[in-house]
Amino acid sequence: MASNSARIGAVFLGALIAAFSPVAQADDTKSVHVRGSTIFLPAMQVLAERYMAEHPGSRIVVLGGGTWWGVKTILDGSAEIGMVSGETVPDELAEVAEDENLSLHRAPLARFGVVPIVHPSNPVATLTVAQLHDIYAGHIANWKEVGGPDKPIHVVASEDAMAGIFQVWASRIMAGTVVTPVAKTVAATQIDAAVAADPLAIGYNALGRMVPSVKPLKVGGVAAGEDSIADGRYMVVGDLALAYLEPLAPAAKAFLDYCLGEAGKAETGRIRAAYIGDRR
Amino acid sequence: MKARSLLLAVLALWLTARPAGAAELRYILQDLRCLPLTRSVMGNGDCPVEQNSVVIAGSTAMVFYTRLLATEFEKRNPGVKVEVSGGSSIAGLIAVDRGAIDLAAISRDLSPKEYRTELKVTMIGRDGLVAVVNKANPLSDLSKDQLRAIFLGQMTAWPGSGHAIHVVSRNPESSTLQSFEEIVLGGDKVAEAARVAKGSEALVAAVSGDEDAIGFVGLHGLSPDVKALTIDGVAVSDATILSSRYPLLRSLNLVEWGGEAAGAKRRFVDFAAGPDGQALIEKAGAVRVE
Numbered sequence: 001m002a003s004n005s006a007r008i009g010a011v012f013l014g015a016l017i018a019a020f021s022p023v024a025q026a027d028d029t030k031s032v033h034v035r036g037s038t039i040f041l042p043a044m045q046v047l048a049e050r051y052m053a054e055h056p057g058s059r060i061v062v063l064g065g066g067t068w069w070g071v072k073t074i075l076d077g078s079a080e081i082g083m084v085s086g087e088t089v090p091d092e093l094a095e096v097a098e099d100e101n102l103s104l105h106r107a108p109l110a111r112f113g114v115v116p117i118v119h120p121s122n123p124v125a126t127l128t129v130a131q132l133h134d135i136y137a138g139h140i141a142n143w144k145e146v147g148g149p150d151k152p153i154h155v156v157a158s159e160d161a162m163a164g165i166f167q168v169w170a171s172r173i174m175a176g177t178v179v180t181p182v183a184k185t186v187a188a189t190q191i192d193a194a195v196a197a198d199p200l201a202i203g204y205n206a207l208g209r210m211v212p213s214v215k216p217l218k219v220g221g222v223a224a225g226e227d228s229i230a231d232g233r234y235m236v237v238g239d240l241a242l243a244y245l246e247p248l249a250p251a252a253k254a255f256l257d258y259c260l261g262e263a264g265k266a267e268t269g270r271i272r273a274a275y276i277g278d279r280r
Numbered sequence: 281m282k283a284r285s286l287l288l289a290v291l292a293l294w295l296t297a298r299p300a301g302a303a304e305l306r307y308i309l310q311d312l313r314c315l316p317l318t319r320s321v322m323g324n325g326d327c328p329v330e331q332n333s334v335v336i337a338g339s340t341a342m343v344f345y346t347r348l349l350a351t352e353f354e355k356r357n358p359g360v361k362v363e364v365s366g367g368s369s370i371a372g373l374i375a376v377d378r379g380a381i382d383l384a385a386i387s388r389d390l391s392p393k394e395y396r397t398e399l400k401v402t403m404i405g406r407d408g409l410v411a412v413v414n415k416a417n418p419l420s421d422l423s424k425d426q427l428r429a430i431f432l433g434q435m436t437a438w439p440g441s442g443h444a445i446h447v448v449s450r451n452p453e454s455s456t457l458q459s460f461e462e463i464v465l466g467g468d469k470v471a472e473a474a475r476v477a478k479g480s481e482a483l484v485a486a487v488s489g490d491e492d493a494i495g496f497v498g499l500h501g502l503s504p505d506v507k508a509l510t511i512d513g514v515a516v517s518d519a520t521i522l523s524s525r526y527p528l529l530r531s532l533n534l535v536e537w538g539g540e541a542a543g544a545k546r547r548f549v550d551f552a553a554g555p556d557g558q559a560l561i562e563k564a565g566a567v568r569v570e
Contacts, residue, residue, distance in 0.1 A: 031570050033403070045523040052519045061403065061569045062523045063531070066392055076400045076539055092397050160392065187392075 031059040032252045036070020036083030038189065039112055039164050039206045040240045043267045044083060047259050050267075060255060066188075068093070068162040074245055075102060080252035082243040085112070085164025087171075106241035107260055110273035113207040113224035114168040114236045117192060117214040119199040124148045126218035129235065132173045135202060138180030143200070155183035156194045156203035163188035165206050168238035208271030230274035240273065333361040334548045335381045336534075338372025341458050342385035345405065345532055348560050349552050356551075360544050376537050382545040384535040387462065400539040404552045405532035405566035408499050408521045409460055412484070412506040414491045421510045424527045428464055430494060433471030438492065448486045448495035449474035456480065456498045463528050464496075500565040521567050532566060 034044060041064045048060035065073075070082030071093050089097070089104065097104055116132060118124060124147055127135075134140040135153055144150040157179050158166040165188055170176075184201075186194050195203040196213035203214075207224045210216055216224065219236055228234035242256055258264070260277040268275045312318060336346050343366045350362035364385075372384030373394060390401060411427055413419060418440060422430075429435035430445055438445055449470045450457040461469060477483035480501030487493040488505040495506075499516070502508060508516060511527045520526035534549055551557045558568040 033569070041524075045525045048523040049519045049525070052522070059518075059522055059569065061406070063389060063403075064524070065389065069390075069392070069395060072395065072397065073401070078400060078402055096397060 030057060030251050031061060032081060032249075032255045033061045033063075033073070033079040034081045034083065034255075035063050035065050035073040035079040036243075037067045037085045037164055037240060038064040039085055039208060040083040040110065040271060042208070043110070043264075043270045043273075044259075046267050046270060047263055050263060051255055051258055055254075058251065058255075066160065066162060067164060068160075071104070071243060074104070074243060075100070080244060080249060081256060083240065084243045085240050086162070086167030086238055090162060102245050104243055105246060106243045107256065107277070108239045108241045108279060109260060109264055109275070109277045110240045110268040110271070111229055111237050111276050112164070112168075112240055112271065112273040113229045113234055114165045114172070114204050114238065115207050115210065115224045116217040116219065116236075117195050117203050117205055117210075118217060119195060119201060120213070120215045121199050122148060122215060124217065126221050128220050129173060132219070133175070133177065136169075136174060136179050136183070137177045138182060151200050154198055154201040155180060156191055156198075156201050157183045157185050158188040158191060158204075159185035160188050164238055164240070165191075165204055168236060169204055171238075172236045206271075208273060210272075226269060226272055226274055239276065332359055332544060333363065334383065334544050335363045336383045336385050337365045337367055337375055337381050338383075338385035338535075339369040339387040340366035341387040341455060341462065342366075342532060344455050345561060345564060345566065346385045348564055349404075349548070349557055352556070352560060353548055353551050357544070357547065362548060373535060376535055379537065382536065383549070386533050386535060387459075387530050389531050389533065390535075398537055400536050402534045402536075402549050402553050403531050403569050404534055404557065405561040405569055406521045407459060407530050407532055407566045408516055408526060409456070409463060409496050409528040410499065410502055410516050411494060411496050411509045411511065411528070412487050412502070413494050413509060414487055415505070415507050416491045417507060419509070420507070421513055423512050424464065427511065428466075431460075431465060431470050431474070432468060433473060443492045446490055446493040447471065447474040448477050448483055448490075448493050450480075450483060450496075451476055451478045456496070456501070459498070459530070460496050463530055498565050499567065518567050522569065532561070 034048065041062070044062050048062045051060055052058055067084045067086060068090060070084050071089055073079035074082040075093060075096050084106065116127060124143065127146060131140065131146050135146070136155060136157070140146060141153055142150060143153055160166060184194065191203040192205050192209070192211050192214050195201040219234065222228055222234050224234045224236070229237055242259060244252065244256060248256065264277045265275045343364055346364045350364050354360060354362055369386035369388055372381070372386055375381045376384040387407070390399070411422060417438070419438065426435060431447060436445055437443065447470070457470070461467065475486065477486045477495065480497045483495045483497060484501065484503045484506050487495045514520050514526050516526050521529050534552060536545065536549065540546055553570055555570060558570040562568045
């Protein structure tokens with residue numbers, strides 16, 4: 001019986017120590033999970049591989065999934081860093097953050113351009129912001145009105161309101177106006193395919209994802225490029241940021257700093273975006 | 281009995297001695313009283329009775345990994361039963377959505393149409409495949425589309441030499457074959473003309489003995505006797521698999537509805553994603569993600 005009491009005492013003491021020691025499980029792990037914007041994905045993949053090569057034993061696990069998924073996974077703890085494009089946090093996720101008293105931090109890293117695209121056979125080469133607005137609002141419905149053939153314009157737009165290109169288009173071109181209901185809406189990553197397949201179509205895509213099967217248009221006479229985005233001449237732009245919760249585990253903090261520093265500066269060109277990681 | 285009153289006396293003394301934090305301490309004491317070890321000595325008392333089973337269903341390709349994890353988890357948690365069954369990723373997701381199972385084990389990532397605020401996806405590994413050819417083959421890269429065409433029997437001659445391609449596949453029970461058909465062939469079957477090797481060692485032997493052969497192995501089946509092809513210009517490595525740049529990979533995921541802080545389900549997910557579960561995953565041939 002005495003030995004039994006001693007055993008209970010030991011258990012009790014051990015449990016007491018465990019209960020009062022600081023919880024540190026989350027901080028022991030060397031892995032960092034990154035999720036989110038597919039616009040930023042190609043740069044993040046290279047940053048992750050470079051980091052793992054320079055820091056043996058570290059594991060950076062990268063997955064796209066889109067901005068919504070990036071925000072969602074850092075809120076539920078399955079990722080540490082979210083790649084987010086655009087300014088909006090969707091209501092349902094903002095609610096989760098509020099309920100659980102989590103505050104989302106963002107570190108801007110790259111400014112990216114969104115480019116109007118048409119079929120390669122389309123003679124139109126440049127459109128103004130006002131013309132793009134009117135086309136997407138449905139006020140201009142014939143290519144003839146903007147210097148093209150006498151044919152109807154087929155508007156293609158993103159169906160995903162959280163996609164970075166949707167948000168940039170909504171704020172920089174539409175300025176609050178609703179896109180015409182006759183627009184064809186497809187997944188953000190499918191717009192170029194839809195435009196490549198239709199000589200009368202107009203769509204938009206991120207500069208870093210431009211494909212040869214579509215023709216990029218200038219906006220107000222300015223071609224999108226890293227320089228014209230960086231110096232502000234090209235106006236249809238949005239910011240990519242790395243989102244996270246405080247306190248950030250040391251491994252994730254180290255990788256975040258790496259991305260925001262020289263390495264990030266070197267790799268943002270890969271997605272033809274302008275580096276803004278030093279503008280915090 | 282004597283032990284129990286002794287413990288209670290100690291607790292009572294401690295409570296009265298520190299009245300300021302009494303409410304807080306009462307919670308801590310209840311937690312302590314209900315720790316598995318304390319319970320095993322003192323019985324359940326009024327501790328909440330924990331759910332003692334975890335039901336997992338989903339992709340058949342995941343069964344191999346979840347069974348391994350389940351066996352070890354049951355060993356470490358006497359009285360807890362983990363039920364594992366296969367089927368498909370989509371059936372698993374629907375079942376977890378409706379609360380019919382605790383965890384969906386899926387061998388892919390969710391598509392945006394499947395996103396729900398309440399779904400929590402825990403990645404427990406990454407799995408990769410490698411296309412291998414004879415070391416005398418001058419080719420070093422194939423696109424994923426070319427690889428698919430070769431194994432469907434649509435591309436039958438090597439670019440350059442024009443020699444007939446000798447396709448070597450795996451036995452039907454092979455989980456590597458299942459992975460290959462899922463990742464590379466999008467669910468289609470390897471063309472029937474393929475020669476079949478039983479086990480990755482036999483496959484490596486077949487490919488190393490035939491200059492016009494091509495086959496595939498899991499990460500652990502890779503051997504210096506054959507040449508690993510890069511796919512779309514990306515060489516296979518832990519780094520390119522973790523970064524998602526290597527095209528022949530898939531995520532191993534556990535999906536739950538809500539993320540309860542306690543219970544057998546939570547402990548299973550934490551075990552699978554923790555160092556010990558990850559060591560098992562790695563030993564089984566996948567890349568750890570913890």
